[in-house]
Amino acid sequence: MAFVRHAVRFRMSMLLHDLKKYELTQAVYPLFAEAGIPYHVFALFDYERCVRINPIDPMYIEDEQSLKSRIDSFLIAAQGGDARDSTSTGGFFKNTAASLLESITWYLKLYKPECCHLPFLMSIINDPDNLHLKEGKKVIPFGRLKKMLGRDPQVSSMASVFFQGADNPETTSNILQTVILALNTINTDAGFFLLSGNDIDLRINRPGNCEALALVNEPKNSSSNAPILAMIADAGLLMMGDQDNDYAVALLDEAAELPSPRVQNYMAYLRSLHVCVVYTTQDLSQIQRTQGGKEFNQRTVLSNLAHQFFGRTRTEQTAKYYEGLMPRIVKTEKSYSSSSNGTTVTSRGVKQPRYIASDFYLLKKGEFVYFYGDVKRFRFKHISGKKELPPKIRSMDRAALHEIAVRIRREANEFMQSFN
Numbered sequence: 001m002a003f004v005r006h007a008v009r010f011r012m013s014m015l016l017h018d019l020k021k022y023e024l025t026q027a028v029y030p031l032f033a034e035a036g037i038p039y040h041v042f043a044l045f046d047y048e049r050c051v052r053i054n055p056i057d058p059m060y061i062e063d064e065q066s067l068k069s070r071i072d073s074f075l076i077a078a079q080g081g082d083a084r085d086s087t088s089t090g091g092f093f094k095n096t097a098a099s100l101l102e103s104i105t106w107y108l109k110l111y112k113p114e115c116c117h118l119p120f121l122m123s124i125i126n127d128p129d130n131l132h133l134k135e136g137k138k139v140i141p142f143g144r145l146k147k148m149l150g151r152d153p154q155v156s157s158m159a160s161v162f163f164q165g166a167d168n169p170e171t172t173s174n175i176l177q178t179v180i181l182a183l184n185t186i187n188t189d190a191g192f193f194l195l196s197g198n199d200i201d202l203r204i205n206r207p208g209n210c211e212a213l214a215l216v217n218e219p220k221n222s223s224s225n226a227p228i229l230a231m232i233a234d235a236g237l238l239m240m241g242d243q244d245n246d247y248a249v250a251l252l253d254e255a256a257e258l259p260s261p262r263v264q265n266y267m268a269y270l271r272s273l274h275v276c277v278v279y280t281t282q283d284l285s286q287i288q289r290t291q292g293g294k295e296f297n298q299r300t301v302l303s304n305l306a307h308q309f310f311g312r313t314r315t316e317q318t319a320k321y322y323e324g325l326m327p328r329i330v331k332t333e334k335s336y337s338s339s340s341n342g343t344t345v346t347s348r349g350v351k352q353p354r355y356i357a358s359d360f361y362l363l364k365k366g367e368f369v370y371f372y373g374d375v376k377r378f379r380f381k382h383i384s385g386k387k388e389l390p391p392k393i394r395s396m397d398r399a400a401l402h403e404i405a406v407r408i409r410r411e412a413n414e415f416m417q418s419f420n
Helices: 002-009 023-034 064-079 089-111 118-125 143-149 153-167 169-186 189-194 219-240 263-273 284-290 295-303 316-325 357-361 398-417
Strands: 013-018 039-042 132-135 138-141 212-216 248-252 275-279 308-310 328-339 342-353 367-372 374-379
Touching (some): 002 013, 023 039, 023 212, 064 169, 064 219, 089 169, 118 398, 143 398, 169 189, 316 357
Parallel strands (some): 013 212
Antiparallel strands (some): 132 138, 328 342
């Protein structure tokens, strides 16, 4: 809450990750409302309160590298940390699936930008007619899809990794099914509506603008919602990093549940562009699990944190990490020996960490050890406040939502008919 109060006081835009179904939003929204700062939420489970955001809108894909980062965010969140390792099965899946998704997205960006969004993309790969084209008695695997992506040399090159596996139908089919399953979260009327347009600009800290955007998940569907939220977070952090932008804060609470392939890069360069990234996690093991299952990835994230706050932990690995960062101080140790001539006391100076591992098991709620060159132990003051949800922004019946989803699927079908 201290970071939120600071942002509100100095009218800094803020991107938040709210993992537990408005738990964070209810606490911070009143602060923004009182200051007159717009507060938006994106929540796939609450279309009446949620703003529409298209994370693959052409204006958020400046180049191929931006697109790769966006798709990687989605696939890593969908498959877990193993997708980062190019030598693993997960890495093979990610590279092949990324080839397909990147090529379709890039084609839509170039030739049908008004339909460059996830619902349209999903409608293309979810239609069996696009995956099997009949020419007489012959069935061409990925017929329409292959024809579409082959019309542009650059797009064809991007899709080559996927289509090289077309000779192995079983492997390619499994990858395609996994991609469709990962996208299945948005295969709802509300999902199609929310991800097919934009109500706000993700460059929330553009000059003269101040607003907050909360990416809201819910515990029961956290793993299925995370890929979409990760894409939006990646697009948002990229847009917030323009040099001319105003000061801003990215509060990534439970950040390990919002995996991003470039989070360590964002920490490093956004700092110099007036954007403070607050990365919080319950335990170091969470970072290692979602950042690739390797200690190297964990260290990379941690080394890019300018300031570190260490709270109470229950795991030895985390406590030992904290201890290793502590400066060494000289503490006096006394030893006692007894004999017939009396008791002798011997003192000697011993170097040891200012706080040892066991100290971090005993920290109280809200108490932290702060490390930034010097080490301080303090406790945040608990300031209770009212809890309130942002108001609903639309009233829309299910029939209207369904009609939008039907229209998108129909437009995708008509578009693909031109590749017969």
